[in-house]
Structure formats: C-alpha cells, structure tokens
Amino acid sequence: MSDFSDAARGGLSKSELEAVLRQVGHERYHNRHPFHHRMTGGDLSKAEMQAWALNRYCYQAVIPRKDAMILAHAEDPAFRAAWRKRIEDHDGEDGWSGGIARWLHLATSLGLDAEAVKSERLALPATRFAVGAYLSFCTNRTLLEAVASSLTEMFSPLIIGERVPAMLAKYDYITEDTLAYFSRRPEQASRDADFALAYVLGHADTAERQQQAIDALVFKCDILWAMLDALQHAYGEPANIPPGAFRPEAA
Numbered sequence: 001m002s003d004f005s006d007a008a009r010g011g012l013s014k015s016e017l018e019a020v021l022r023q024v025g026h027e028r029y030h031n032r033h034p035f036h037h038r039m040t041g042g043d044l045s046k047a048e049m050q051a052w053a054l055n056r057y058c059y060q061a062v063i064p065r066k067d068a069m070i071l072a073h074a075e076d077p078a079f080r081a082a083w084r085k086r087i088e089d090h091d092g093e094d095g096w097s098g099g100i101a102r103w104l105h106l107a108t109s110l111g112l113d114a115e116a117v118k119s120e121r122l123a124l125p126a127t128r129f130a131v132g133a134y135l136s137f138c139t140n141r142t143l144l145e146a147v148a149s150s151l152t153e154m155f156s157p158l159i160i161g162e163r164v165p166a167m168l169a170k171y172d173y174i175t176e177d178t179l180a181y182f183s184r185r186p187e188q189a190s191r192d193a194d195f196a197l198a199y200v201l202g203h204a205d206t207a208e209r210q211q212q213a214i215d216a217l218v219f220k221c222d223i224l225w226a227m228l229d230a231l232q233h234a235y236g237e238p239a240n241i242p243p244g245a246f247r248p249e250a251a
C-alpha cells in the first residue's frame with residue numbers, strides 16, 4: 001500500500017501521472033471495502049441493503065450540485081458544454097427523469113418510502129458529512145482539483161461490474177428492474193472519466209499541480225470509503241444505529 005503524499009515529487013510525465021492516478025484507484029477505491037465484499041458475497045441483510053440505498057441517495061442527490069459548482073468555476077464554454085451533460089444525466093429533462101429518479105426507483109423497489117428517502121432525514125450522520133465534504137471540496141478548491149476528484153469514475157464501471165451480477169444472483173428480491181440505474185452508468189462514466197482525465201493530464205503541468213490532482217483523488221476515495229465504513233458500523237454486527245437514523249422496522 002502506498003502513501004501518495006509525495007508521489008509527484010520532481011514532476012511526472014503525463015503517462016506517469018496517469019499511472020499514479022490509476023494506482024490510487026487500485027489501492028483505495030471502495031470496491032476494496034469489506035461492506036462491498038459482503039454485498040457481492042450475498043451476506044447483506046435486506047435492512048443493510050435498504051440502508052445502503054437510502055444513504056447512497058444522498059450521494060446521488062449531491063452530484064449535480066457539485067457539478068454545478070464546477071460549471072461555475074469553468075471559464076471555457078467548451079468545457080462547460082461538455083460538463084453540463086453530467087447534470088442532465090442526473091436531473092433529466094424535468095428533475096425526475098434522470099439518474100436521481102432511477103436511484104429513487106432502486107430504493108423504493110427495495111421497499112423504502114420515496115418521501116423518506118428524498119428527505120434524507122434518515123441518512124447516517126457520517127453520510128451527510130461525507131457528501132457535504134464533497135460538495136464543499138468542489139466549491140472551494142481549484143477547478144483542477146474538483147475535476148480530479150471526479151476521477152473515481154474511472155473505476156466505477158469496475159465496481160458496477162462486480163456489484164450488479166452478484167446482486168442479481170445472490171438476493172432473490174433484486175431484479176433487473178431494481179438495478180435499472182446501473183444500466184446507463186458504465187457508458188456515461190467512461191465518457192465522463194475520459195474527458196476529466198484528459199483535462200487533468202493537460203492542466204496538471206507542474207509537480208505541485210500534479211500532487212494536488214493526486215491528493216484530490218485520494219480525498220474522493222476517502223469520501224466513498226467513509227460512507228461504507230459508516231454503513232458497516234451502523235448496520236453490521238453488532239449494530240450501532242445512530243439516533244434518528246434509518247431503522248429497518250421504520251422503513
């Protein structure tokens with residue numbers, strides 16, 4: 001396992017920087033998390049699956065807001081034209097015909113109440129803090145760092161490829177319809193990650209900026225990791241459900 005805090009020392013070529021970024025994902029992406037392994041191993045209770053969907057809704061809901069922050073920081077119209085597709089993917093034409101609506105469908109297919117999910121009231125405190133940290137990172141850091149923080153999407157087709165077949169095989173209450181959200185994501189994520197990676201490789205033109213890009217991706221892996229830590233701590237064995245958070249009987 002690497003400490004990436006000094007990875008750009010002396011400056012890297014574009015291909016070396018790309019290799020470091022891919023190594024960050026290889027070592028730190030949330031497909032390495034025990035909660036993900038329990039999910040793909042068929043070991044989650046239905047309550048844990050519901051808690052995952054309910055908490056993950058908060059992440060989905062913040063994505064277009066952080067992308068709007070990125071748009072606001074971008075001075076190049078061509079950049080904005082490319083990046084705004086991400087907001088359209090999540091919000092759809094009318095707010096409820098894109099990815100957020102499909103995530104809500106996933107949650108309600110698991111038996112959750114749509115209004116309870118949308119209210120985010122029952123999410124874990126750590127989920128709220130993690131998601132809020134992502135939004136403020138993209139608000140307060142440079143455009144390069146915000147774009148680099150989206151590069152976890154380079155690895156999301158991998159985790160989706162692990163998750164979807166396992167969920168269909170191991171949980172009898174999960175169907176293709178439940179998981180419709182994921183059918184479009186790998187293609188969208190590859191398009192978005194290719195664009196973001198080209199931007200980062202083109203704009204991280206000093207050792208300092210390269211290190212900022214690496215740190216941003218490490219930070220984002222930490223966000224995703226912290227969200228699964230919180231789920232495991234709250235709903236795994238023994239359960240430690242914080243006051244006010246989702247309880248299975250209240251679903």
Ligand SMILES: O=C(O)c1cc(C(=O)O)c2c(n1)C(=O)C(=O)c1cc(C(=O)O)[nH]c1-2
Pocket residue numbers: 063099149150151152153155156159160185224
């Ligand atoms: O299923 C996943 O594990 C996963 C991971 C990620 C990610 O790596 O950030 C995203 C998504 N899904 C996703 O659906 C999504 O729309 C998305 C947007 C972003 C981003 O940072 O802009 N990440 C992700």
